[in-house]
Amino acid sequence: MTGYELPEVPCPENYLPIHMAGEGTNGYAYFCIPKRSITSPTNQSDLKKLRSKICVVKVATSRRFRKRDAVKREVDSLLAVQTQGGSLSKRVVQIVDIGGINELAGPWYAMAPIYGKSLDAFMRPYLIEDKSVPQAFVWHVFFQLFEGLAYLHSPRMVHGDLCSGSVMLDSAHQDYPGFPNVVLIDFGSYEAPTGNEEELKEAVASDAWQAYDIVHRLTWRGYQEPKLDPENDLDWANFINGLKDMKRASGNLARRLQGWDTREFLKRFGDIAANRRKGTTPEILQEIQEALNLKEIHKTLDQKLRAAVEWHSLEQVVEP
Structure with a gap:
C-alpha cells in the first residue's frame, strides 16, 4: 500500500494533491503537482524532477458567490503584484496558474510553494x-x-x-x-x-x-x-x-x-x-x-510525494 490519503476537498482534476499546506476562512491549500508531470513510476532521479514541479493549489470551501469572489480578488491582487514586478515582489506569494471554477473542486488557483511555517x-x-x-x-x-x-x-x-x-x-x-x-x-x-x-x-x-x-x-x-x-x-x-x-x-x-x-x-x-x-x-x-525545521518539511513532502505518485500510477493501471 502507498499510504496515500485523498484530500478532504477535491482538487482540480489536472493536479495531484500531495499534502495539505494549510487552511483558512476562504479555503484549503494543498501541495500538488500537475498530473502531466508524472511520466513513469518514481525512482530517486524522477522524484528530484517532480519536486521542482510542486505548487500549492488553493481551493475555496464553498461555491457560494462570496467564496468565488474572494478567490477572484486574491488572484487579481497577486497578478497585480507580479505585473508591478521589482525585487521586492518576492515578499508576496507568486501565482503560477490563475485557475478558475472546477466542476468538482469549485473556485481555485495555484501559487508557488513556500517551504516553511507561518x-x-x-x-x-x-x-x-x-x-x-x-x-x-x-x-x-x-x-x-x-x-x-x-x-x-x-x-x-x-x-x-x-x-x-x-x-x-x-x-x-x-x-x-x-x-x-x-x-x-x-x-x-x-x-x-x-x-x-x-x-x-x-x-x-x-x-x-x-x-x-x-x-x-x-x-x-x-x-x-x-x-x-x-x-x-x-x-x-x-x-x-x-x-x-x-x-x-x-x-x-x-x-x-x-x-x-x-x-x-x-x-x-x-x-x-x-x-x-x-x-x-x-x-x-x-x-x-x-x-x-526545514529538513523535516522536505522529508515529509518527499514521503507524501512518493506515495501520491505511486497511488496515481496504480489508478492509471486499473482504469479501463
Whole structure:
C-alpha cells in the first residue's frame, strides 16, 4: 500500500494533491503537482524532477458567490503584484496558474510553494514554553515584513487581512543567510479602494496596525510583554515603545498622530534592524534553523510525494 490519503476537498482534476499546506476562512491549500508531470513510476532521479514541479493549489470551501469572489480578488491582487514586478515582489506569494471554477473542486488557483511555517506556527512553541523569540529574528521579520508592506502600499494596494497566519517564513529562500524570507499570503479579503483618498488611508492604516501588532507580539516572552532596560539596550526599548505608539496612531486616525506609516517606521529602525541581524551569533542561528525545521518539511513532502505518485500510477493501471 502507498499510504496515500485523498484530500478532504477535491482538487482540480489536472493536479495531484500531495499534502495539505494549510487552511483558512476562504479555503484549503494543498501541495500538488500537475498530473502531466508524472511520466513513469518514481525512482530517486524522477522524484528530484517532480519536486521542482510542486505548487500549492488553493481551493475555496464553498461555491457560494462570496467564496468565488474572494478567490477572484486574491488572484487579481497577486497578478497585480507580479505585473508591478521589482525585487521586492518576492515578499508576496507568486501565482503560477490563475485557475478558475472546477466542476468538482469549485473556485481555485495555484501559487508557488513556500517551504516553511507561518509566523503563527513558528511562534507557538515559544508561547507554550514561555520563551522569548531571539531578538535577531524579531529584527529580521520586522525588516522584511515592513519592506514588503511598503512595496505593497506604494501602488495603492493593501492586504486587508494581515495576521501572523498570513505571514509565511520561506526557509528554502534566504536573502540573508540563516533567516527565512518573509512572504505575504491570503489576499482574499482585499478589496480595492474606490478611489476615495480617506478610504485608502484607512485601509493602509489597518494594514499598518496589524503589522505593528504582529511584530510587537513577536517581542513578548510567552504571553507577557518584555521588560525593557533602556540603559543596556536603548535601541530595543525605543523600538518596542515605537511599535506600541504606532499601533495607537494607526488604530485611531482621528487623533491625527504622526509617523504611523510603515515606510516611515522602516526608515527609523531599518538600519538598526539590519545591523542587529548582522551580529547574530552561531548559537542563535542554529536555534532559528531548528525552529524552522526545514529538513523535516522536505522529508515529509518527499514521503507524501512518493506515495501520491505511486497511488496515481496504480489508478492509471486499473482504469479501463
